[in-house]
Amino acid sequence: MNSATQFSQYSKNDAKIGIFDSGIGGLSIAKCIAEQLPNENLIYVADSLHTPYGEKSVDFIIERVNTIAEQLLRRDVKALVIACNTATVNAITQLRSRVDIPVIGVEPAIKPAALSSKNKKVGILVTLATSKNPHFRALVNNHHNGAEVFIQPCPGLVEMIEQGQQNAHHCRVLLNSYLEPLLIKGIDTLVLGCTHYPFVKQQISAIVGDAIKIIETAEPVTLQLSKTLIKANIASVSTRLGQQQFFSTAMGKNQQKLFNQLWQTEINLQALPQ
């Protein structure tokens, strides 16, 4: 290996991981990455100006994914994490064909849920756009493992989480209206198929009770990211704690407050230039 290659390898290991979502939901994934890969440098982008992706067209989602990916590539990222189920099922294939760094996505954890369900009845909460997506439908068909899978779109829920209204009465009413049909079907396992939903997990548990197992995706995605970085020889080799940067396309007092609340510390939120 000549010195130029060594230098470029060194800078790749040191480069940041770009993580993005339609809003603050992907922080549920970023938090897990920061905890489990503490020496990695992270940049998080919330496209809160354009949230919810779940109620937008496929073309719109693809256009936003490409715009944000370009912004992140300009900031020297070594890998991209689409911390959004809706953007993953609608836009990951085309993004992978456009960039030459690893792109990791988030997909609803149907396979582990079907395996862990005892009565073979699984509920899955997703956005409208995910529920209609053919790739998502194929995922359900290929991994249900004999379980009945009940798909429940949840329009309006992402907006409430983006507005920090998780504990409001109308959020509980909305959650009830989405969970009730799944409870009637007798599910024993529930998949959170949108990265915003872990931020209402407590409220969901309070409605469905302890007997229903709730499955999230942050840990498997982090494991997948870690394996990918190691395989590509670009995992951080630093022994220092990684730095984190946070950007949003919709700046405002409320955004800053939500970020601080969900990251559980005061962070410096910056505007992402359009």
Ligand code: DGL
């Ligand atoms: N957090 C996103 C997901 O995982 C999307 C939400 C939205 O913008 O509708 O699907």
